[in-house]
Amino acid sequence: VVSDAGNWCLIESDPGVFTDLIHKFGVKGVQVEEIWSLDDDSFINLKPVHGLIFLFKWQQEEQPSGTVVQDNRLDKIFFAKQVDDKQCLCHTSNPINIAQLKACGPTAGIYTQQTLFEFDKQQPSEDDDVFHFVGYIPIEGRLYELDGLKDGPIDLGPIPPGTDWLTVVQPVIQRRIQKYSEGEIHFNLMAIVSDRKMVIERSITQLQREIEESEGDTSSQEEELARLRVTLETEETKRTRWQIENIRRKHNYLPLIVNMMKILAEEGKLLPIYHNAREKARARHEKSKE
Template identity: 25%
Template sequence: MAPKRWIPLESNPDVLTKFGHALGLSPMMSFCDVWSLDLLDMVPSPRYAVILLFPLTEKILAAEAKAAAQQETDLSKQPFFCKQTIGNACGTIAVLHAALNTLSDAFPLQDGSFFHKFLHKSKDMNPSQRAAALQEDETLDSVHEEFAQQGQTTAPNANEKVDVHFICFVEHDGVLYELDGRKDTPVNHGSTTPAAVLQDSATVIKEKFMALDPAENRFTILALTMGQ
């Protein structure tokens, strides 16, 4: 099957929240903008996950390549992780990672939703098998297309080259993980706690993304929080 290409999602908290809800994210959760990494107290709490949109510059890609050898290969004790094989699907993968790694009795997935069905279908799959399952799912195609047309800017063509990328940060078993569908495994960024996931993600974003290309300003950060 030829790889699919989608219209990219906009980094818009309202769009991503409605998109997440349509796929099964708990209606009690929502995404909000993180306007400043120096004013994190302004972000509603509790915070469950962080999504970063960043530019794929030469400096950032070179640093990623250098760090790739340090990635862990044992997925048995790591968070739910899915590879990305659909073009421009990084926003959807980031929302999926946020939703499926922040489940709790208080915030379950909606019964019968896409996320609910996908979690149960793919729980024993490896990341590449999960990617193949998404590739074959036509329901997700239509939902993604609907929300890719929303937002404050005109949606680009699906075949247009996009040089920005979504990833997600989550806490799992006391570790902060970066979940990037372009990579083979989650990236371990050291210890954290559920209460510190935003602060620790902010530190990683500053030091391992923004500092690599200080002239760049195409960074957008959102936090998954209690619904507003």
């Protein structure tokens, strides 16, 4: 039992920090992106999605959504149990590889010999509580929920062959979002996706080296290089667009709505517009009755 919080790393619920953490584990080629809706559209740009991380401010008592795995599947699934109260952390001494990392969704922090991350050293106050994390991943044709506060991975049932696992996890997440929106619990949803940009950049560097070292004809390599540069540019444009979308989505639009109404009310226009709208609605209603 670890009592000294100094040995633990605290991390923020930010996709950039998560990505960094994953890279420091030595896992390459993946990154974490925040997602804002469960529409198929929002997943298209991200696919393939290796896992989802659902994080929320605090947890109410709830019925387990499936059965806790206790059989020999545990040999293949890496599951870390949360052992420290205040920091929402989990404890693991196992070496980490990609398969394990995929299963390590619910970890808010990882115990390591060297401290990888040291943010927020203060104890969270009552209003400023830390987040709890739950991971969702497909393992060998079944969907699992990994919650560090549970006794083991939770089996959420099979993923029918030929089906994208995202379609299976969607209703599960949807239910959670619904519940947490109603309870005003803050939550984020993040996806572990392939970092295509990094893969392309690496291929470019390698090709450049090959061209430099080669003494013969390099036209085919140069062609490939040009193609990769175009793909890289597309990825970069995509990322810039992402940043803009994130700014747009993180914004609070309530002041805009309320102030627009306030101006209309002050100008004596709110009620006339409202009555007009009601007339229109009534006319529409009459029309649909006919």
